Amino acid sequence: MEANPGGKKKKNLVIGVDVGGTKIIAATVDTSGKILGSKKRKTKAHKGVTSVIDRIIKTIRQAAEDADTSLDKIAAVSLGFPGPLDAEKGVIYTAPNLAGWDNFPLAKTLEKELGLPVILDNDVNLGTLGEYEFGAAAGAKSVIGIFVGTGIGGGIILDGKLLSGRNGTAGELGHMSIDYDGPKAASGIKGAYEALASRTAIVRDIEKAVKDGKECILADNFKGDEDDKRVTSGDLKKAIQSKDKVVTEILDRACFYLGVGVGSLVNVFGPDVVVMGGGVVEALEDYMMTMIKKSAADYTLANALKGVKIVPAKLGDDAVLMGCVASAWRHFKIGQD
């Protein structure tokens, strides 16, 4: 579907939608990148595909209403979605830990429901694109985005273009091994970047220390029920500020690992900018960036590192959303005339 199949006045508004594991955020954005209206709701992914699609559609409609406009004034909808997908065809390969999404034609399904052109891409790719167009990497030509959360996600922009790779899987930095005999990631890959340096890995190591009887300010977080959010990025920040020995040691170690991966990626890609984002890095930006850069320098060729900027992300939660918008602008050539 084309963005403006024969319309007289060209439509310019885009709705970006960040579909996350826990929440859906949609925003109506004009050609200057200004958010005119937005809406957020829970994803409730466990309720299944049909429910999630209903919730996406409702959120999109309300993001238009919140901008005092209606869907017929919208040029296109652009979605960020987690996990492996085919951006060109708008098909989700699979959604991590969720049934029903296998080979699901999400873009076409939404196009039918909304009567609008819909595109989608991997959320981490779009987060990197957002930082490239509006954030920490503005003005660079080639950028690597590294987002540290439950796992480690990556996006790669070379000469201004997102690298998608043969199966839409390029940028799976979290599964690069930096320790061939190290702990396994969920993927089964030993010493995978995310098995050493994600929030999950950090929390795993803190839990182990607590169980080994070490004194730790976060010990209480490991009592009671299982819950994947039992240590938040905010908790980590508080522990570091309190100079908790266990947490400091483990986080320092994670920063070292993050730097090892940054070094390898700089050797391999020769980017202008490496953007580090995600909840953990945002919460402890200065503290972590100093250590990440130090370790990266030890794992990068001097020639390759020259002039490369290693910087924290700037857009926080808006990175994916703004990447959606930039992607729609590119795809439908919006705001270029």
Add this chain to the structure above:
Amino acid sequence: MEANPGGKKKKNLVIGVDVGGTKIIAATVDTSGKILGSKKRKTKAHKGVTSVIDRIIKTIRQAAEDADTSLDKIAAVSLGFPGPLDAEKGVIYTAPNLAGWDNFPLAKTLEKELGLPVILDNDVNLGTLGEYEFGAAAGAKSVIGIFVGTGIGGGIILDGKLLSGRNGTAGELGHMSIDYDGPKAASGIKGAYEALASRTAIVRDIEKAVKDGKECILADNFKGDEDDKRVTSGDLKKAIQSKDKVVTEILDRACFYLGVGVGSLVNVFGPDVVVMGGGVVEALEDYMMTMIKKSAADYTLANALKGVKIVPAKLGDDAVLMGCVASAWRHFKIGQD
């Protein structure tokens, strides 16, 4: 300088030149990729820059003569050179272990001497381009070339274009760390790919085993004078064929490491083809490729690996030379009209 500044009949012949640490090979090639004439001589790098340049020029002239032609019939000269350089400016940053080459404007110097347009690029990039245009990766869109020798060199082609990176250093795969606490490469980087899986690393481990008193068919190679060629790829092949236990164990291990790196690179780039080349791989192709592929599968996401071909190089010593030719065709649009 343009390839054909105002000439009536467009010149179509290209001279490719592979400038290696030990030998210079030049070949005159027509638009079908056929080698019409060639010449080889020793580099004698220790004699210094002026001597090497004289030898390059002499080799180029003789490659033209060998094709029954003269320099005024040549459209362009295209060089492959080891080590870090700026391909766009034709400047050598530095030549490993050789004085006098720092920031040397090699392309311009040769242009003046020959009266011909001269371009140059990293030899491993060009080896990858050669395999892409004429060899094991023909027909692919995105290719990673991994060449195992004294070190491990890499070339990356994405959507048909060589990735050069910010400082001309993209593709420094040999310095990607797959073991953050492992043995150091010459660069000082711990657990660098080439510190674990290059011929240098393999020979280092065999030497250690021999010194530790283990029985090994290659023990005699470590007697007498220091010499960086004391174990050739041919020696390794003979040892494997004789089922030497020490060499087999060490080479198997190197194949495992090679596969770890291949896995990480496939996760990160999502290429169509990974081409493995260099002396060691050529000598023991079938033996090594089977093990490399097995280990790569353990270190790659299933989604990312789907349909990716991991294949041995086809062009051997001609890969760089043919990459030079392909590079000149692209640069000067030769044979496209």
